[in-house]
Amino acid sequence: MKRFSISALFCTLTLATLALAGCKKDEVVAAPPTVSLEFEQTVGADLLVLDTKTYTTLAGDQFRISIFRQYISNIVFTKTDGSTYAVPDSYYLLDAAKPDSRHLTLTGVPAGDYKGITFTIGVDSVHNVSGVQKGALDPNNNMFWTWNSGYIFTKLEGYSAQSTTSALTFHIGGFKAPNNTIRTVSPAFPSGMTLLVRADHSPEIHLNVDLLKLFSGPSTIRFATLSDVQSPGSNAVKVANNYAAGMYSVEHIHAN
């Protein structure tokens, strides 16, 4: 009996200590939920391998890729009731050469049932003119045009025998009409699939990023006639229209 009282007292003290600790730190009970985004870059059915692997476009041009970087930003989740949650300050540079850059962990997504995700491929116009910025938008990331300032949204460099110079240089950007290349996409979740965000329940969305879609879609790009895009313009718009039409797809969702 006495023993019990002591352990009860100990228990009370422990709880009190925990409660006090809770006042000082924000997290008390459970870790807040996170949502992870995993971007898998492929070229058609093949995984993207830089430099060494040769791929073929749907139109039959052969090519290799040495650099592939792409901004995604302004991530928005849509609940099953139609309401939305915009992830604040969501600017990310997905770099084929940096596996970590293709795994995003988002904190602060409110608990709920979600039916969709929307994001921008590129950087919104405000952030193209907002002065020097940090993080993914640091101009030191070599994704910023200086003479006609604004971000390069998608950068692909490589080689193709079909290119007249043998080089491929696709720097896609531009945020002003008529050559605006900002594109917003909403790759559909697998049919019937809902993203459940709960305390202690951190789902993961796997997205496929198919680089072949840069060169096919509304416009077929043949490297013999177009292999060098380094400024905003109609050629950049062609490529952006292509990749907005199906480059990103949701492959599957891990419930937890």
Add this chain to the structure above:
Amino acid sequence: MRRTLVASLACGLAGLLLAGCGLGDVVEPDAPVPGTTLPANFPAPVYAPDANPPTAAAFGLGRSLFYDVRLSRDGSVSCGSCHQQFVAFANADHRLSHGVANRLGTRNAPALQNLRWKSEFFWDGGPKNLETLPLAPLTNPLEMDETLPRVLARLNADADYPRRFAAVYGAGPIDSYQFLRALAQYTAALTSANSRYDKVVRGEAGAVLTAGEGRGRVLVAQKCASCHATDLFTDETYRNNGLSATFEADSGRAHITRRTTDVGRFKVPSLRNVALTAPYMHDGRFATLAQVLAHYDHGVVASPTLDPALRPAGIPLTATEEADIIAFLHTLTDDSFIHDVRLAAQP
């Protein structure tokens, strides 16, 4: 006992808070940073002072960077090489800008003044923010031909810069954010608003215009102010002022927008300090103000994008009118700006 503990804790916390606040804002708060006071006769600035609150330490850092030749690939040119204070930060005696290894640029280096009031820069409006603007001359092969990573590496390896940056921005390596924000402290400070004209407009004691200057002021308001508007003497638009029929050498604004309607259009420059900033036009083709006025009087070349204000045949001017206009333009010279030692390279 308990009360003492709480009190001393509170004291300690307050001390920490104060120390935390001290880092960014309390560096010599009263030291005069040029351009901090906005001129009463100017419109609201685009790059407001609170966007990058001026401090003496950050301004001094920006000034050091502006005059530092180590921003160029071969250490031969600084920002100040092509933007010289004694001619309102334009380039004296050079039709076109000169870069590393004596490479010749393609346009006349413009005066740097009142940059706070601009939302687009250069003759074609390519750069769109005062903070990111320096990246263009820094990386242009005909100008400084350098890269941002190399400049940052050089600054971080310097004996002095890391300490000075840390004093302003806190410990850590100098990054692009700090570098460009510091440089913007200096370029934003380049305010020219103390010409004799300004003093007259603001009703300051003893400031008057002569009869000829007064007539010139009226003529400029009548014949030039559709482009050289407000007390900034530019409306910041892009105009084709009839220098060419085809603009094959330089399409101007169309270089940025790719629109045929923008071929031959260039940013309207300010008339401030214009008596100092020869040669004139984007290609520096005119050596004197008289040649400029002669162009508007009888040299304008027709083309599809020629500005409506210059149709059908430029701006007819008599010899007396030209003399009066030139007399007025000289009243826009701001001696205190070009002699402000705070803007000069420091020993």
